Amino acid sequence: MDSYHESLLKLMHSLLFCFLIVLASIAAPSLADPPYELCSLDGNYAINGTFEKNLISLLSYMSSNSSASRFYSTSFGDGTDRVYAQYMCLNYVTNGTCGDCIRLASQHIRSLCPNDTEAIVWEESCQLRYSSRDFFGRLDISGNKWLDNAKNISQPVRFRMIVNNTLQNLTRVAASGPDKYVTGKVNFKDTSKNTLYGLVQCGRDLSAGDCRTCLEAAISDVLKNVYFSVGARLLSRSCYLRYELYAFYEGATEPASNQAAASGRGNKVVLILIITVALAAMVLVLVASFLYYLRRYHRDKKAYDQDLPFMSLRIIASATKNFSSSNKLGQGGFGPVYKGVLPDGKEVAIKMLSSCSEQGAEEFTNEVLLIMNLQHRNLVKLLGFCVDREERMLVYEFMPNGSLDVMLLDPNRRAKLNWRQRLDIIDGIARGVLYLHEDSQLRIIHRDLKPSNILLDTDMNPKISDFGMARIFAGNDAGANTATIVGTYGYMAPEYAMEGLYSTKSDVFSFGVILLETITGERNTTFHLSKRAPTLLAYAWQLWNEGKGQELVDPLIKDSWWFPEEFNRYMHVGLLCVQEDAYDRPSMSSVVVMLKSESTALRNPDRPAFSVGRFTDQQVASNCGCSINGVTVSSINPR
CATH class of the missing domain: 1.10.510.10 (Transferase(Phosphotransferase) domain 1)
Known part of the structure; x- marks a missing residue:
């Protein structure tokens, strides 16, 4: 897709984003809606400096690959300009929803914390964090934020005990589990609702002890500040906690009566409905126009339907000096490996697969595309491949320190x-x-x-x-x-x-x-x-x-x-x-x-x-x- 079409796509996304922001600001004027940010007070990075460029590259990479996993940590750059970043999505959302959330958080985090060397943003179902220091696997409970429903419980002291017991039990299970995540519910008697739903989650890089410490601190903060509320959540750098009187992690939404009480909307409901319908109609027209455009574009531009990372044999031969012995890195049961330099100057390692493999070209291509979807800092990145008659080659990033x-x-x-x-x-x-x-x-x-x-x-x-x-x-x-x-x-x-x-x-x-x-x-x-x-x-x-x-x-x-x-x-x-x-x-x-x-x-x-x-x-x-x-x-x- 050319630059014109990319610009048009970005414009459509921006318009949709603006409409949603306006809608959110009108729909709940008395409650702070996400994103919730915590910006650094320690320092700022230079505009257009190396740190900022590394941050932009890192956020772009994480946004593009965030649909593959609900928890991910990575870093980019060297020395004092190295940026460390991590995201965590709530486990009950799908990978696709996680990806959408992280892409939104990537936009918010730079606008809400401009030029900060450290920042964290919480969206509705995910959090995104970056820093100039390595924080992976390290507990941090500073700057915890709590949010609560404006409607109070009728028996706050007893309710506080139920919330505490429920969340403490969930914490013990989550801390020892591989996903560092658990949900649960408990029945109790109240005048209206009689089921409490709770969720706790830690970053998967935390130890069991640190996860437990983080969640216990979160429970303490919630029970000290908002124990009288019918629902609350605690946002921490290293963990997350929430409880409600409805099954939020199963897709249920807050009852309308609670929403009205929590937001304090009162007589504004009719006005909000009118504005909501108008904005929704505008969004629908915009989306319909965009989908119509995409349909025509893909119908007329079928050449773009398959954007495969294919490299020609001519390019690979040139990159390896026609498979010169001086470029040979090693020999294995699969065949030889050569060092190559692509036309853009990137150093690569090119693996030639044995010609006696029984795998067909189409099967080989399908497997390559599968491997290319694996994105992790501790996996060698596959950059491309070549299939030319009997020749099959894989192009990897070059590792200068060998094996x-x-x-x-x-x-x-x-x-x-x-x-x-x-x-x-x-x-x-x-x-x-x-x-x-x-x-x-x-x-x-x-x-x-x-x-x-x-x-x-x-x-x-x-x-x-x-x-x-x-x-x-x-x-x-x-x-x-x-x-x-x-x-x-x-x-x-x-x-x-x-x-x-x-x-x-x-x-x-x-x-x-x-x-x-x-x-x-x-x-x-x-x-x-x-x-x-x-x-x-x-x-x-x-x-x-x-x-x-x-x-x-x-x-x-x-x-x-x-x-x-x-x-x-x-x-x-x-x-x-x-x-x-x-x-x-x-x-x-x-x-x-x-x-x-x-x-x-x-x-x-x-x-x-x-x-x-x-x-x-x-x-x-x-x-x-x-x-x-x-x-x-x-x-x-x-x-």
Whole structure:
């Protein structure tokens, strides 16, 4: 769509937005309607400076991708100009509603808090926050806002006790759950209504303890200031709380009598109805005109119907200097990987898939488009693809620091990987896998997590790559079965390697192996050569039971800055992930919580799987065939 059409579309959106704002301001003159803002008092950024440009880019990116998940954190930029941003939608809204809410919040946050280096905006069903400092996973209950219904309850003291008990019970459940969200209702006797509905929600990056602290502070604020109200909500940077006498999270709306009392509209109802009808008619005319225009535009411009990220073989050949050996980055079972430079100067990595793959061009294209919908800071971004006769290529963003595999294999490079960087890499991988399992639109099982598929960007941030073996997994975690075993021994869960049974717990096992390799500097696939134990997992479990776990600290960092308590916790989590029984392994949401929360009690790990890890990557490739790393076809079913 050209600039003229884009401008027209933006104009239509602006007009609709203005009409809705006018309507809202007239319809409820006595109540403050969203958005609700909290702006920074600490500082301002320079107009047209790097921070502002980074903020604009970040908000634009989050707005464009906000329909994929109801909770997301990311950052953009470097140094003091780096911007950290996070959004959270209430869990009961759809992904589409979440996306609409975040796009609206992105417009409001800059206009309500101009030039502020930190701000947060709450809309009706979402909140958006940005800052010049890293606030991910950190509790912040400063500046809490409470809102209440103007109508009071008849027995405020008794009602306060009911509200407190209900919200406290919900808090205990939400804090320990993976979604950090729960709703509930309780019956009580009153003159009019007899059911109280409550909702509590925390950011998923908070630990269970921090979530509980945030919600308890929210409950205290509400009960201290508006306990006499029939309904209230508490807006916090890190959590959200609401209670009402109607099922708001099930789509119910406040009874008309309460609305009139809350807004104090009284005799203005007739006037409001007249204005509302007039504005609605104008909006309908505008929408109808716009839809008619779009229909004609798409009918006459069918060339725009399929905006695919396709790159020609000519462009890719030019970018790689005709696939010069000097541009070759590596070779795998899938085929060679080349470094390329596109015409706009962007550096990319181009993966050529093996010609012996049985996948057709149309199936390949469909799978590529699926992968391109996965957007997360810890996933390598797929920029495009090429299909030309027998050639199939994938174009990824270039990762200058290579793979974690190379980093761990080379003692000189591994020595530069300090303890804090290793923990950040582990945490980033965990968040990336959690996104695949729970936060993306479809449940994705990677099936080939290993250090060579973890790439490192300029700042050593990890990004999961190579989704050639990934599977879309509909339904629960009961598992699925395949007759074709693909992957890498040493990182494959035992139930998958031996029986072809895979689930999200298969990825958890692979993650646990990577975690243990990263903190110890040892390789599970070659550990049997040390004569100490058949696998790294076996030796780690043996030392753990003997209370000698710290003997496995990588000697290259043993004399540098590291914390024994952190090592013990990460080793403990790693052993929980590689337990032989898949049922005993934690989910990735639990793993993320355990890694970040020192207060979370960890149960003792059971025996890990000792029977894997004696095969090299080359042996697996030869056993499984040349197409094991090809992009695979998945059956797409909604959750």
